[in-house]
Amino acid sequence: MSIGRFLLIGGIGFFGMARHGLAQSTPGLPDPLRRDNGAVISTVAEWNQVRRTELIELFTSQVYGRSPEKPAAMAFQVFDTDTKALGGKATRKQVAIYITGKTDGPRIDVLLYLPNRGRKPVPAIVGLNFWGNHSISVDPGIRIATSYLEKSRNNPYVNLECVVDNRATEACRGINARQWPLDSILDHGYALVTAYREDIASDVPATRFSTGVHTAYPDWQNRPDNFGTIAAWAWGLSRIMDYLQTDRAIDGKRIALFGWSRLGKAALWAGATDTRFAAVLSNESGAGGATLFRRGQGESIRRLCTVFPHWYSTNFRQYMDKETQLPFDQHEVIALLAPRPVYIASAEQDKGADPIGEFESAKAASAVYRLFGREGLPTTTVPPLNTSVQGTIGYHMRTGEHDVTSLDWRYFFQFLDKHFTMK
Template sequence: MTLEQRSLPDPLLGSDGRKVTTEEQWRSVRRPDILRLFRDYVYGREPVGRPEHIGFHVEKEDGFMEGAAIRKRVEIRFEGPGGAGAFRLLLFLPAKAAKPVPVFLLINNRGRAVADAERASSSPFWPAELIVSRGYAAALFHTEELDPDRDDGFADGVHGLFDPVEKPRSPHAWGTIAAWAWGACRAMDYLETDPDIDPRRVAVVGHSRGGKTALWAGAIDPRFAMVVSNNSGCTGAALSRGKRGETIRDINARFPHWFCETYKSFDGRENELPVDQHMLLSLIAPRALYVSSATEDLWADPESEFLSLIAAEPVYRLFGSEGLGTASLPPADTPVFGSGVGYHIRTGKHDMGLSDWRHFIDFADRAMRAQ
């Protein structure tokens, strides 16, 4: 199905019916309006930004990756009405690179096996050695430390701390994806304080549900200079209108805790949503945005992921970006880099590996090194 056949909302058409034609109109009027719509209808409204009480405990050690890296283990601590909480950030810095360095922050939804702090083993899902060898710091946090990935009535994790269950929940209250994105923003709070990190060059990365989270984190927090969405599919990078594979009804049935309650009212009613996912991608503009798919990931629907990026390009062009320069899905394993956006479709299944990371880093070399 073509973009024209999907009848998408125009990201540059304001709620008052007037066309956005300047950067200032986008920043002051249209962008806040789209952000409000996504909070009200999809991801929910987080009750707190940076907590009043937040602190960082850092352990720094040398001699990792045969001397090529310095390891930092950071505990990010905070307090809310429901008590105290914390999660950990694992960080490897290139030992010989001039500081401060750019960083890739991974939202890890794959469990602890992919993140060996001792580096006795390396997973292609998080190839910290590759990232460090290219002059970037490699950072990671585990989603389960912020909020468990289960329908627990929002009693555990940061929901229980900042949105106590004894209070009636609003239909617009934040879901689990928003809680994980909130954690990415708190990791960014720390990275801004680390003299070894350049806070102007932080890329947030996620795969699948982590990719949905990375996009929402990049939308709500303009401090992220680059956002990478890998195989994020439904309610991630993929358009909902005309989507094949997983639908809004499917995702709400399987993961009722991921989004706000209002989102369920659009099960089977994608065309009635006041937003679609290209508008989420447009919220990243003019910062760097990379979307990636996989040929066998039909549940995510690569075509809808790619077309969503194309449909977001008018906002990038408003800021002087030329976009990808093509409206046709590129051949597999052939990345396409525009001045503000990038895309590739990898041969294979729903996963993230070394070839994906090489493309992410190549794009970051162009998009973030120049900043």
């Protein structure tokens, strides 16, 4: 089946539009193809040279914050290589990225698994993880993360009883492996590349901007367009890309970003700002990610700016309680990925992420893909549950709650396999 046609897989568990909310165009959305001065963009050259620049500046100054350039002194150190990892199935590499070039400065540990079978170089899926590199596999060779690790009881995704004094122990190995199907990723011919969010920037309000890469840029917080945590995670993903461009085992032109939840927000912004990423997979990224603020569903700007005050720039706070008056919305972030493939995944019961808003956002971004001669999202109505529709923009809404499941990954593989022409 060619790209741009429907891919209908899974159960037909759809009980009508009323169950999900109105699946119609959201009124008053800003037109991504209309310039700040009101002129309409009609060519790819105008988009690339004018409108794209306007939107990047708008979201940088008003939402995510301004990020530094690539550090001139940054250095990489491959501190581990095992060509017979996972029973010989993969080569494991671990790389330290020293942001300032100094070993006592901020450091991001990057974990790579490359399939030993198949042609080299290989495409890669890059994503940040929530609970440390050691959490995605029981492989005893993975360095245990030393950065802060949250401790919470009754966590729906992992058992964090292994955490002692907010630090991981040996018992934490593989605690989140369920969401990272390493064998399947390798079997599909992809390398997996991951790093721990806390190595890059703190996700704890009390310690915001005082750990990770923020320590290298202390003056960047004394401004209204300050370097927020979402932007820092996105910036960290670009630094990982800097390394991957030097690794001959990785195909630098076939690197996809993956992100779930708040890390999905970072993946979208990283893909928007760094065109070296060939595709983006956004899983339930919600408000400030793929969904539309203007619908007034899911998390509000007030909640984002008060519960997570470190995520966005100070400027973003001026829009609290003004969702319907925004001069921008998140479909324009998705549009910034054009003409590269992007997949938006939702879950029916994930009300906080507003799955209908994510669908509507993908639909509204399609206008820019059409400008490039691409289809964008291949439907104007919400597909049945557990069913994937795939153009250059892909979408599905599955049953269940906020999570990453095998069904999500099945559709991600199908989408990437087609766009990366995997055999």
